[in-house]
Amino acid sequence: MAVTLADVAARAHVSAATVSRVLSGNYPVAEETRARVMRAVDELDYVVNGPASALAAATSDLVGVLVNDVADPFFGIMASAVQAELGGSKLAVVCNTGGSPERELTYLTLLLRQRAAAVVITGSAVDAEEHTSAVASRIRRLAANGTRVVLCGRPSTAAPEGTAVALEFDNRGGGRALTEHLISLGHRRIGYVAGPADRTTTRHRLDGHLAALSAAELAGDASRLTVHGPYDRSSGYAGALALLDREPSLTALVGANDTVALGICAALRSRGLRIPEDVSVTGFDDLPFSSDMQPGLTTVRLPLQAAGRRAGRLALGHEAAPVGGVERIAFTVVERGSTAEPPSRGGVPRSSAAGCVG
Structure with a gap:
């Protein structure tokens, strides 16, 4: 039997309305409550927007680009390059996490709910087992729904094998x-x-x-x-x-x-x-x-723009994934x-x- 919103609410000891608010991201919810709800979502393997998930490969024209801080040139360059590569074929939505692990999980859940065509996750990951497991769970569900997932500057270990393409910086x-x-x-x-x-x-x-x-x-x-x-x-x-x-x-x-x-x-x-x-x-x-x-x-030069454009092409399916799903991006000492x-x-x-x- 499919897991329901009510099941998640019961596991998290909150109301169904609170679960809905957390998953929609449109209302303020205490961080502790949000974390409890997202933990219940993971434990129950709840697929957001259940009726839509039954429509195999029914993805939207939306591409999510997750960044730590869009005002930081490191992330701004990559996000801009991804968006430039998409052109007018897809709607790029830049999700600014502000470095918050909870917000990163919320955005991934929202993109799952919107059945995004692709998700590009940029930059480093939080080096904590619980968060790594929660991110991997969402990536697994995104891939199962037909969403292309590209890690740009994030280690390939952040995603279960076969669920994402990783462009790793050395x-x-x-x-x-x-x-x-x-x-x-x-x-x-x-x-x-x-x-x-x-x-x-x-x-x-x-x-x-x-x-x-x-x-x-x-x-x-x-x-x-x-x-x-x-x-x-x-x-x-x-x-x-x-x-x-x-x-x-x-x-x-x-x-x-x-x-x-x-x-x-x-x-x-x-x-x-x-x-x-x-x-x-x-x-x-x-x-x-x-x-x-x-x-x-x-300094060390990382080809941020080239990596972002490559991530955009992979997100669109315009280029073949590297062998083994992982590509190491070379650096130059300047x-x-x-x-x-x-x-x-x-x-x-x-x-x-x-x-x-x-």
């Missing part, structure tokens, strides 16, 4: 290559301002950084020289100051992304340190502003003026201000 490789670049210049005291600890992208980029340190036998103090925070400018600023207070002899700071690197640069200026003469700085992603910073930011040898190897002594304006 975050580990990029993180390792950046730190190897710093080590090759002679840096031995390297601080790292990482992203949120519960994100897969954070873990993978940090894994690469630690692998480079380990290979050079420099990993002994790595945990003390690593701080975590959001992927934003203020996190870079606060993280850099905290690391400088812990270890004033730092000669290089690695930012989790280019926006974090902006904050790092501002923090160094506030301490009267020059970039790169006193401290070298790196970012990640090669966002549009990175080349305009003074000096230009050394060396600019924000990195140089540390002072002990030919740099000038630390002195007053300037550097990295952006």
Whole structure:
């Protein structure tokens, strides 16, 4: 017997009206209540909009694009590229999760209910077993209903095998290559301002950084020289100051992304340190502003626009999926003026201000 809305309500200990509000997303519902309802949906394997689900392959012209923050250039570039590829053939709906795991699950449920033609999920995943399982359950149901699911910049492990195509960024490789670049210049005291600890992208980029340190036998103090925070400018600023207070002899700071690197640069200026003469700085992603910073930011370039367009074509079914359903997107290390040898190897002594304006 098919699971009903009433069954979900009983399992979650709420009214059927509350379940309906959570699934529609049109009314404010307490986060705790929303989480309880979505947990019941997963446990009962409830398929939203049951009558419609009986219509095999009856999908709409809607394509959902899930992003963490549409105002962040990283996500904005990819969402724009997906939408450009769709042209006028499909209606692209950008779903801004704001980094909320609960909101991500709600959007996936709504797209399931609307029988979306495709769903493109961008960026990192929350690195927690319960959330991973809940997302996988929704992806499985979307695929069963005929919806094409494309992961763009999210690990293939976020989806059950055979339910999605994954375009994976080589975050580990990029993180390792950046730190190897710093080590090759002679840096031995390297601080790292990482992203949120519960994100897969954070873990993978940090894994690469630690692998480079380990290979050079420099990993002994790595945990003390690593701080975590959001992927934003203020996190870079606060993280850099905290690391400088812990270890004033730092000669290089690695930012989790280019926006974090902006904050790092501002923090160094506030301490009267020059970039790169006193401290070298790196970012990640090669966002549009990175080349305009003074000096230009050394970073890892990810082909965000090309990946977004590829995701759009896969969502439309205009290109064949890669063998095995997974495609690794290559990175490029872009060396600019924000990195140089540390002072002990030919740099000038630390002195007053300037550097990295952006």
